Every structure is written in structure tokens, then in C-alpha cells.
Amino acid sequence: MSLDFTAIATQFVAHYYSTFDSDRKNLAGLYRDNSMLTFEGAQSLGAQGITEKLTSLPFQKVKHEYGPPDAQPTATGGIIILVTGQLIVDDEQRPLGYSQAFQLSQDASGQWFVFNDIFKLVLL
Amino acid sequence: MSLDFTAIATQFVAHYYSTFDSDRKNLAGLYRDNSMLTFEGAQSLGAQGITEKLTSLPFQKVKHEYGPPDAQPTATGGIIILVTGQLIVDDEQRPLGYSQAFQLSQDASGQWFVFNDIFKLVLL
Numbered sequence: 608m609s610l611d612f613t614a615i616a617t618q619f620v621a622h623y624y625s626t627f628d629s630d631r632k633n634l635a636g637l638y639r640d641n642s643m644l645t646f647e648g649a650q651s652l653g654a655q656g657i658t659e660k661l662t663s664l665p666f667q668k669v670k671h672e673y674g675p676p677d678a679q680p681t682a683t684g685g686i687i688i689l690v691t692g693q694l695i696v697d698d699e700q701r702p703l704g705y706s707q708a709f710q711l712s713q714d715a716s717g718q719w720f721v722f723n724d725i726f727k728l729v730l731l
Numbered sequence: 732m733s734l735d736f737t738a739i740a741t742q743f744v745a746h747y748y749s750t751f752d753s754d755r756k757n758l759a760g761l762y763r764d765n766s767m768l769t770f771e772g773a774q775s776l777g778a779q780g781i782t783e784k785l786t787s788l789p790f791q792k793v794k795h796e797y798g799p800p801d802a803q804p805t806a807t808g809g810i811i812i813l814v815t816g817q818l819i820v821d822d823e824q825r826p827l828g829y830s831q832a833f834q835l836s837q838d839a840s841g842q843w844f845v846f847n848d849i850f851k852l853v854l855l
Contacts, residue, residue: 706830725813
């Protein structure tokens, strides 16, 4: 069966940002102990460290808006995703541009999780 | 020996864009037959297909300017890189924002090559 990587990426991205925007501590379930996050150059490791980083970001409300993700399969059964979009935090009028690259992997039970996560703001 | 993925990523990115900006047909050596490019949503496969795509882009001169790349190791010995920057084509006054994600892999001789390449313009 060939991997429908675009469908998996699209579904993942929708789930990721809707979880991020509603209650970001629930993102913990999308990472594993060996997952990596680079957020604006700062590195966090593992589901717990990554969730602590994401929940400590200094805003209360956030909304991501993004275009269709681009996805490619990797040589080892993973999926690379690149998303670009804008986010609006709290009551700021001006959205912030961002880019985010993910590599998804499957765990032993076949569930997709985030192995690599790199987030960068894009200054407009 | 631990992988100095940040140094490899930084060196790769400098080489990649300097080659792109001077004579982009020479990028062929950085891809392999199973490499993938998604350029503004259009997919190309293999060093030859990718080089044809890159050399057919409708500009004569191009210059990339970019910040320090972010990099992470993958579970299988590769390196994921995210770059954001601006490019100036021909005599346009206004730079175009872009984001580009790479996965580098090593071939049997230990040489790094681009397995995954996703390029997106970021509309400012």
C-alpha cells in the first residue's frame, strides 16, 4: 500500500494547530520521548520538555492561519512537512508570519507522531 | 562520533545557495536519483528532473539572503534543515520571502546529498 503522505500531512497539520490553538498542553500526545523541537532557535527534547516549552510561551490566546502543507515521504517511512502561515496572539492586530517544518514518524502501534519540529517566525 | 549536524547544515546551506546563485545547473551534484523537490507545490523527482526544474525557473540572476539555518538530526542519520530568507531575482527591487526545508542523507561513500527539498515563497 503506498503511503498517502499528503492526506496524512493535511490531517496532521489541521489537528496540530487546532490543538495548539484550543489547549496547547494537549500537544503532548503528538510527541514522544525522543522528539525534538527547535523553537526560534531554542531546543527542547522529549514530549514533556516540548510541552513545557510550548505552554510557557508568553501569550494566552493564539490562532494559526496557514496554507496547504507541502509533504514528501522520507526514505525510511516518515513524512516531511513544510507549513507557512501567520499567527495572531492575544489581542495583537498584526499577525506574525511563521514557517514550521515537521518530520512525522510512526510508532510501534502505527500511530503518527512528531519526531522533528522546527518553528521560526518570519519577520515581514 | 556524534554528528555535528549544525555545522554540516550551515556548510551545506552556504554551498547550496552560492551554487544556486552562481550557476544553478551545478546543483545536480547535490541530488541523487531518488531525491525529491517540491517547488511552490510542483513536484520533481531525481537529480536530472530537479535540475531541469531549477534551471527552467524564469529568471536570469538570483541572489538568496538568509538567516542561520536551524537543524536537527533524524532517527536514521539524516539532518533536517529549515531556512528562511529572501531572494532577489533579476532587477526586481522588491525581495521575495521564502522558506525551504531540506533533509540531507549520506550516500554509500559518506557524501551528503539532498533527499527531501521543499521550497515555498512566503508572500509578505
